[in-house]
Amino acid sequence: MKQILNQLFEQQLLTHAEAREAMLRIGQGEANAAEMAAFMSVYRMRPISVPELAGFREALLSLSRNPGLGTHDTVDIVGTGGDGKDTLNISTLACFVVAGAGYKVTKHGNIGVSSVCGSSDVLAQLGVEFGVGNDVLQRQLERAGICFLHAPAFHPAMRHAGPVRRELGVRTFFNILGPLVNPARPNFQVAGTFSLELLRLYHYLLQQTTMRYTVVHALDGYDELSLTAAAKLANQAGERVVAASDLGLTATRPEELAGGRTPQESAQLFVAVLEGHATRAQRDVVTANAALAINCLEPTFTFADSLAAARESLDSGRARRALQELVAAI
Structure with a gap:
């Protein structure tokens, strides 16, 4: 997580894969409160990119509970x-x-x-x-x-x-x-x-x-x-x-x-x-x-x-x- 934060502090955009990894760590409880606060604060100071948003989305969907409805045609x-x-x-x-x-x-x-x-x-x-x-x-x-x-x-x-x-x-x-x-x-x-x-x-x-x-x-x-x-x-x-x-x-x-x-x-x-x-x-x-x-x-x-x-x-x-x-x- 610290490596990802350093990239963000240097004003670098995350790739889709890096954004996914960061969100997985947050979602699995592997980031501490200070790291999460710093991570969220970055995106108050600059817009989120499409690859970053896509990576966050993919991670949260992978961690979500599957409702098991048997169809996606909804x-x-x-x-x-x-x-x-x-x-x-x-x-x-x-x-x-x-x-x-x-x-x-x-x-x-x-x-x-x-x-x-x-x-x-x-x-x-x-x-x-x-x-x-x-x-x-x-x-x-x-x-x-x-x-x-x-x-x-x-x-x-x-x-x-x-x-x-x-x-x-x-x-x-x-x-x-x-x-x-x-x-x-x-x-x-x-x-x-x-x-x-x-x-x-x-x-x-x-x-x-x-x-x-x-x-x-x-x-x-x-x-x-x-x-x-x-x-x-x-x-x-x-x-x-x-x-x-x-x-x-x-x-x-x-x-x-x-x-x-x-x-x-x-x-x-x-x-x-x-x-x-x-x-x-x-x-x-x-x-x-x-x-x-x-x-x-x-x-x-x-x-x-x-x-x-x-x-x-x-x-x-x-x-x-x-x-x-x-x-x-x-």
């Missing part, structure tokens, strides 16, 4: 967080809409860090259990079309870095790794980022994989397709900027996407959306993000086709039933 919709917007749980809601549309979803998430209520917080309020075995996850995926992978239950290696991250009290590169290390290793993904720089980093990394993906960043700072401003989308075909009107939708106002002030309020809002009591803005933003995922799964679909499938899932009640089946399949 999709995840996930944001980095860190946008400070405190919206309703858009990406998690969109996952249930996609499941209701007949696709398999392996949602990877955690408690809120930069927001009042992360995906784990809201789903815990709704009765989803996290400490379940692989057999339950398989049953949930089969019956509900969705299972939830609570990050701490699947990344035991992160426990070594956790205390140092808390003591540092600043954002580290671990915050941007979460969306990239889904232990189910889905073949399809929509990833939202809090900055354009991070969108491009994700894009360059995911281009090197066999995944079909879309990375999204709203130009007013949201880590999802918020419809509050134009958004940058990046996928295998390249990058483009879209406005709500380009997608056949009406622009929304930030206050229309506000989330709950507590996990309990967030859960009530979550259920209200699934039960058909959403406002126009809430319905549009949830189905638009679900449509991005359906487009990854169905590349021959137009966005309008995918949006229609998402709306039908929500309006028919199938998205709501996906949540009910997820909770019941224990």
Whole structure:
């Protein structure tokens, strides 16, 4: 570890292999607290490179618990967080809409860090259990079309870095790794980022994989397709900027996407959306993000086709039933 730190202090970039080795040492408890703090601090002072991010990602995936689902033909919709917007749980809601549309979803998430209520917080309020075995996850995926992978239950290696991250009290590169290390290793993904720089980093990394993906960043700072401003989308075909009107939708106002002030309020809002009591803005933003995922799964679909499938899932009640089946399949 000291050799790697010396390279970093001399302002050298790590290769993919060196980054992987460094993260393996951290994840296996072979680095002490001072070494981990120094390592994390380097990446507060300079951007992470694509090979470094790829090496960190590979190491964490190799150390993760395998959910044993028997398929990688699933999709995840996930944001980095860190946008400070405190919206309703858009990406998690969109996952249930996609499941209701007949696709398999392996949602990877955690408690809120930069927001009042992360995906784990809201789903815990709704009765989803996290400490379940692989057999339950398989049953949930089969019956509900969705299972939830609570990050701490699947990344035991992160426990070594956790205390140092808390003591540092600043954002580290671990915050941007979460969306990239889904232990189910889905073949399809929509990833939202809090900055354009991070969108491009994700894009360059995911281009090197066999995944079909879309990375999204709203130009007013949201880590999802918020419809509050134009958004940058990046996928295998390249990058483009879209406005709500380009997608056949009406622009929304930030206050229309506000989330709950507590996990309990967030859960009530979550259920209200699934039960058909959403406002126009809430319905549009949830189905638009679900449509991005359906487009990854169905590349021959137009966005309008995918949006229609998402709306039908929500309006028919199938998205709501996906949540009910997820909770019941224990």
